[in-house]
Amino acid sequence: MTIYRAPVEDMQFVLHHVLNLSETYPDLDEAFTEAILTEAAKLSEEVLAPLNASGDAEGCRLENGVVRTPKGFPEAFAAMKEGGWPAIDCAEEYGGQGLPYLMHTAVGEMFVSANMAFNMYQGLTHGAYSAILLHGTDAQKRTYLPKLASCDWTGTMNLTEPHAGTDLGIMRTKAEPQEDGSFLITGTKIFISAGDHDLAENIVHLVLAKAPGGGDGTRGVSLFIVPKFLVNEDGSLGDRNTVTTSKIEEKMGIHANSTCVMNFDGAKGWLLGGLHKGMKGMFTMMNEARLGVALQGYAVAEPAYQNAVAYAKERLQGRGIPPANPEGPADPLIVHPDIRRSLMDQKSFLEGARAFTFWGASLIDKAKTDPEAEALISLLTPVLKGFQTDMGYQCATQAQQVFGGHGYIEETGMSQFVRDARIAMIYEGANGIQALDLVGRKLALDGGKPIMAFFEMIKTFCRENDGPEMAGFVQPLKAASKDLQTAAMYFMENMKTPNAALSGAYDFMHMMGHVCLGFMWARMAKAASGQQGDFAAAKLATGRYYMARHLPATAMHLARIKSGADPVMALPAEAF
Structure with a gap:
């Protein structure tokens, strides 16, 4: 049976030390949010996670025109409803608790990590609620919203x-x-x-x-x-x-x-x-769903990583240099540099993605009154969805790889994480579509103001933190941001040859994803540098790893983009 422990401490760090939640919402101090997250963690760990493997094995069945969910799901859904979790950010007038979307996102991560398939029953309901809230008549709101908020x-x-x-x-x-x-x-x-x-x-x-x-x-x-x-x-x-x-x-x-x-x-x-005008209403639901899928991208990889760490510490295999367990038959896997590399790849992505997703959720809250925040989250949505689901699937397979042959055996549970993570790259707009949306639509939005505001945000951060203590974060972020600006300029200069931009769109999406995670790691490093203890030390070491080992990928993506459409389109269709 797999394990899952909700990362409440890391969530609290992002909420309060990176995003400064209580400055915007004074009632949401650290003690209050910790109480919420701790209760959500209890439901996730004790109720939802134990049903993950059994639900996967049993599946759903169609009986006389009615779909039956796996054993334990109705009881778990009742517990979810009783706790008021589906309505955490819904309007109080419709039975909700009126908390920010950011808190819905933090709680939702735990539910997805514990049991992605289960959470989808209430997750899509939230999107329907939002669509009717924004586009429905007063009568439709009165009829449907209280029932959707409660998940009745x-x-x-x-x-x-x-x-x-x-x-x-x-x-x-x-x-x-x-x-x-x-x-x-x-x-x-x-x-x-x-x-x-x-x-x-x-x-x-x-x-x-x-x-x-x-x-x-x-x-x-x-x-x-x-x-x-x-x-x-x-x-x-x-x-x-x-x-x-x-x-x-x-x-x-x-x-x-x-x-x-x-x-x-x-x-x-x-x-x-x-x-x-149905697309307007549907995009309300789709854009929220894309943020939810971006969360799924890393949230499913989180328990895969946790299980890989536990296995790497327990499994004895080979000898380290020098041996870590000289009296025993072999050393634990985690002493080997390649295993450590794999785990650091996962850890640095997961923590960066959590911060990126929470930042995106905070922009959704801010967008209710701030058009600039709305423009920025519109720009970032295809990056969140496309980049994070690609990388989340990669992390899940890396976690499976740590188990070796045992990872390929169903009883370890690693296969399910890989299988569940794979869909996130496809639904709510396949990732190739996200890349085309980013380059074909979002870069040119409002004359390019959102992407220019994004560049200026990074430039300002780098200027304000340009000292020796932050040099290991600011300098790589500057270089990566420059690569991204160069790629955007390449697209602008080649607008008359659309295939040049379209051929490089996927690389641009990943390049921007790396810059966003680099920006998040720089912000987390700034917050952690003023703290003492093991948590802050681990945060800084993990951030340095991402800046050194992953952020340089922007140079590779830029080289691919500059190669243009010719290498991509050279082979005639009939030659495939």
């Missing part, structure tokens, strides 16, 4: 169709207007996470469909609320809607989450937001 009802996002993934403009699902103001939704959606299950009384599907008169492409798309059970005027549940699950997908990982094929056979739905 859960939510889904229905985009993908059998013939159409990212290209939503070619979807076929139709919405026919009715005299009572509702619409009849007809079509098939696939890959619907938590599309059906036995954990909630009702499931609120948010469905993209085309209503008459909308035109071609995504301009013709509208967003609809389609509940599994119709809701009466008094809020009680009425008849079953004509939406059914025809299949549960057999997946590589996240077996305990029901990924469904959903059939809408003239199902009754109600418009959410403006007619033919």
Whole structure:
């Protein structure tokens, strides 16, 4: 059985010493947030984590049109609801606790690390809540938000169709207007996470469909609320809607989450937001989901790393130089430099990614009143999602590698971390799409102001901390930021040859990811340099490792970008 211990101390460090949470929210002092995180850790470690392997082995099953979740899931979901965890950052008027999104993110990391498949049932519900909060009518908010906040009802996002993934403009699902103001939704959606299950009384599907008169492409798309059970005027549940699950997908990982094929056979739905303006509402849900997936990228790798560390300390194999255990038959794996390298790769990424994700969550909170913060998090979202899920999967495989052959055996549990982590690189927009979004759309946003503000932020930090104590962090960050600026300028100079930019987009996304983690490590080093003790010493050593061993990758990515499109496009399609 695998282990998991929630990294509460590290979370507290990022919240209060890097992001200075209590300066923005005076009520959220260290004692208060520690109490919240400690309770979330208890639920994660004692309830959710023990169900991770068994849920993976059992999976979900479809019985008489109803999806059954694995043993223990209904009880765990009830415990999640009873603690009020799904509503931690929801508005108080709808039954929430009104805390910042940042606290939702910190708690969510623990739940994902403990049991990613389980957390998806409430995670997607939060996205549906946010979409209705921003785009719904007052009546829709009164009807759905309290139930979604409590997770008495859960939510889904229905985009993908059998013939159409990212290209939503070619979807076929139709919405026919009715005299009572509702619409009849007809079509098939696939890959619907938590599309059906036995954990909630009702499931609120948010469905993209085309209503008459909308035109071609995504301009013709509208967003609809389609509940599994119709809701009466008094809020009680009425008849079953004509939406059914025809299949549960057999997946590589996240077996305990029901990924469904959903059939809408003239199902009754109600418009959410403006007619033919469904992408606006759906992007509210998608952007939140992308932040959630960015979190999944490193959160699944966290327990993989923890188990790799434990194994490396216990497993005796070979001899170190000099021997660390001369009286025993062999030395523990952790004495070997290559194992140490692997563990440091993982540790330096995980702690940097946590800080980056928490910073992104704090920008979402700030964006409610600050347009510049909104522009910055819009720029960073594809980097968070794409870079962190790529690196998180890599870390999970590195952790598996520490186990050697035992990592390939299911009973150690390492295989599940690798399998679960893999989906994060694909859903909510595959990472190649994230790279294209970053280079093709986000760099040019508002005349390039967000990316220039990002560069200025790093430049200011480096100038204000340009002393001998921080030189090991500031100088590498300066060099990496210069590489990123050079790459951005290359794209600007080659705008007339789009393939040059598109061929380098993935490298640019990773380059920017490294710069963001370098920036986070520099900020963490500044905070840790004023502290004493083992925690601060380990933080500084880990940060120096990232700056020395990973941040120089920006030079490699820049060289690739400057090679242009020719090496990428030289081979004719028929030659493959």
